Amino acid sequence: MLLIHCPYCEEERPEPEFRHAGEAHIARAENITELSDEEFERHFFIRSNPKGIAFERWRHMHGCARFFNAARDTLSDKFLVTYKIGTPKPDLSGEIRRK
Amino acid sequence: MRKYSVFAIAREALRGNTGWPEQWGSPEPKKSYDVIIIGGGGHGLGAAYYLAKEHGITNVAVLEKGWLGGGNTGRNTTIIRSNYLYDESAGLYNHALRLWGGLSQDLNYNVMYSARGVMMLAHNVHDVQVFKRHIHANRLNGVENEWLTPEQAKEYCPPLNISKDARYPVMGAALQRRGGTARHDAVAWGYARGASDRGVDIIQNCEVTGIRRGRDGAVTGVETTRGPINASKVGVSAAGHSSVLMQMADVQVPLESFPLQALVSEPVKPVFPCVVMSNTVHAYISQSDKGELVIGAGTDQYTSYSQTGSLAILQHTLDAICELYPMFTRMKMMRSWGGVVDVTPDRSPILAKTPVKGLYVNCGWGTGGFKATPGSAHVFAHTIARDEPHPINAPYTLERFRTGRLIDEAAAAAVAH
Numbered sequence A: 001m002l003l004i005h006c007p008y009c010e011e012e013r014p015e016p017e018f019r020h021a022g023e024a025h026i027a028r029a030e031n032i033t034e035l036s037d038e039e040f041e042r043h044f045f046i047r048s049n050p051k052g053i054a055f056e057r058w059r060h061m062h063g064c065a066r067f068f069n070a071a072r073d074t075l076s077d078k079f080l081v082t083y084k085i086g087t088p089k090p091d092l093s094g095e096i097r098r099k
Numbered sequence B: 001m002r003k004y005s006v007f008a009i010a011r012e013a014l015r016g017n018t019g020w021p022e023q024w025g026s027p028e029p030k031k032s033y034d035v036i037i038i039g040g041g042g043h044g045l046g047a048a049y050y051l052a053k054e055h056g057i058t059n060v061a062v063l064e065k066g067w068l069g070g071g072n073t074g075r076n077t078t079i080i081r082s083n084y085l086y087d088e089s090a091g092l093y094n095h096a097l098r099l100w101g102g103l104s105q106d107l108n109y110n111v112m113y114s115a116r117g118v119m120m121l122a123h124n125v126h127d128v129q130v131f132k133r134h135i136h137a138n139r140l141n142g143v144e145n146e147w148l149t150p151e152q153a154k155e156y157c158p159p160l161n162i163s164k165d166a167r168y169p170v171m172g173a174a175l176q177r178r179g180g181t182a183r184h185d186a187v188a189w190g191y192a193r194g195a196s197d198r199g200v201d202i203i204q205n206c207e208v209t210g211i212r213r214g215r216d217g218a219v220t221g222v223e224t225t226r227g228p229i230n231a232s233k234v235g236v237s238a239a240g241h242s243s244v245l246m247q248m249a250d251v252q253v254p255l256e257s258f259p260l261q262a263l264v265s266e267p268v269k270p271v272f273p274c275v276v277m278s279n280t281v282h283a284y285i286s287q288s289d290k291g292e293l294v295i296g297a298g299t300d301q302y303t304s305y306s307q308t309g310s311l312a313i314l315q316h317t318l319d320a321i322c323e324l325y326p327m328f329t330r331m332k333m334m335r336s337w338g339g340v341v342d343v344t345p346d347r348s349p350i351l352a353k354t355p356v357k358g359l360y361v362n363c364g365w366g367t368g369g370f371k372a373t374p375g376s377a378h379v380f381a382h383t384i385a386r387d388e389p390h391p392i393n394a395p396y397t398l399e400r401f402r403t404g405r406l407i408d409e410a411a412a413a414a415v416a417h
């Protein structure tokens, strides 16, 4: 079971308190009705599914109930960092290179 | 290939079993093949077998990064059924079910296909309505499936608790009598032996690290941990790693890889006659011929390639198992493990040509592709050999996520083993 640090509650809590909420940093297009089928497919269905560091959303469902983002290594399942919604994607290029 | 038969067993018994030949060779990779299949699971090995047997294409290599069947093929709970909702699914899964019936004879290898029946429990009014709709749709598609009352379900599977005040009351069940189980390793090994006998090179401990393409964009071969290998046709059949491989050829696929876990109990005498699934509470159970209860859980919530998952998932599954079958509350569990399952948005596979010439893909089987192994391998071989899909897999394109022509078993069943 994962231990997850909620950046709002500022503590580590067990995984069953959280809901995984898919890949992070996917901006919903503002002109969604004007997207081509290709663009819509990319936005709606295509995910990066990395073997390595994934950026993803989590929701502290049974706690503060807020969404936040995380960077996690999908090979080890270890969290590298969790951060609040609205903060930019952290630069983990150092981490990625070390792999 | 030396045929297996009762006479061979008798002869070998007299010779102290010293005369059995190896089941498949372990050749060094050649410089070049007509077709390379990436992934030595049941689907990949089966595709190689049918390429050789049905299409006369024998200059084929199967490249496997680990050992044969070490992926999801050897990790699954082996439930076989074909009672999916949509016409496209009926075509594909029933094709597989037909092949299961004769597979041991075809391969001269006992895959232990046991049509012991698969029963799916309905726990609420919604389940009842959905299952009855399924049964009617199946009947129209010529797929066997029937409705049982709770009492009939209990008669079919005596350990079942159908008491009204159970935490998950049983309100009825859908039964597919031809559903059942098979021995997963034997499926991989039987296909490997049959393919190897027809000239296919089975190459283990050989990880594909790149897909080579020529100036016109067409596939020219692969990079591997054992050196480059040329081929003008490459079939990706790598389950949870399919998106990683497709990205090597710059093809984006709508896949996410999740952990899926299973566990087995200590072996006991025969107590459980069939397979019972409960989608609503995520618990699947059958008994292996060794006597272990084989129990499958639902996927973990996050994507992962770790082949492990959360204990909370197993606990939830065992809660449901103990509630549904009170007699198992004191059973000890022996082992648990996880696989990496490649899930598509509509929970139907992708079995198709790709935008890259010479590159074919069979992926997206997610939590439920073991049952499809022979059918899927058979039509994948056809797709590669003819460079066009078989009518059965024609709807399973990559483009459906662009056109919107989904095969939405996700909405139909939510989970699919």
Ligand SMILES: Cc1cc2nc3c(=O)[nH]c(=O)nc-3n(C[C@H](O)[C@H](O)[C@H](O)COP(=O)(O)OP(=O)(O)OC[C@H]3O[C@@H](n4cnc5c(N)ncnc54)[C@H](O)[C@@H]3O)c2cc1C
Pocket: B038, B039, B040, B041, B042, B043, B044, B063, B064, B065, B066, B067, B068, B069, B070, B071, B072, B073, B074, B075, B076, B077, B078, B079, B080, B206, B207, B208, B209, B237, B238, B239, B240, B241, B245, B260, B261, B262, B296, B337, B338, B339, B340, B341, B365, B366, B367, B368, B369, B370, B371, B372, B417
């Ligand atoms: C716990 C669990 C329970 C399941 N229960 C059921 C069930 O009851 N019924 C059912 O129908 N289905 C079930 N499934 C799903 C089923 O196991 C799969 O859909 C099916 O076995 C997939 O077969 P495959 O041959 O495509 O994949 P795999 O057997 O996973 O084969 C893919 C192979 O590709 C190899 N590979 C990956 N990357 C590379 C690379 N770069 N180079 C070379 N080789 C590579 C892997 O090592 C692997 O051996 C279950 C799965 C799991 C994990």
Ligand SMILES: [Zn+2]
Pocket: A006, A007, A008, A009, A010, A060, A063, A064, A065, A066
């Ligand atoms: Zn919180």
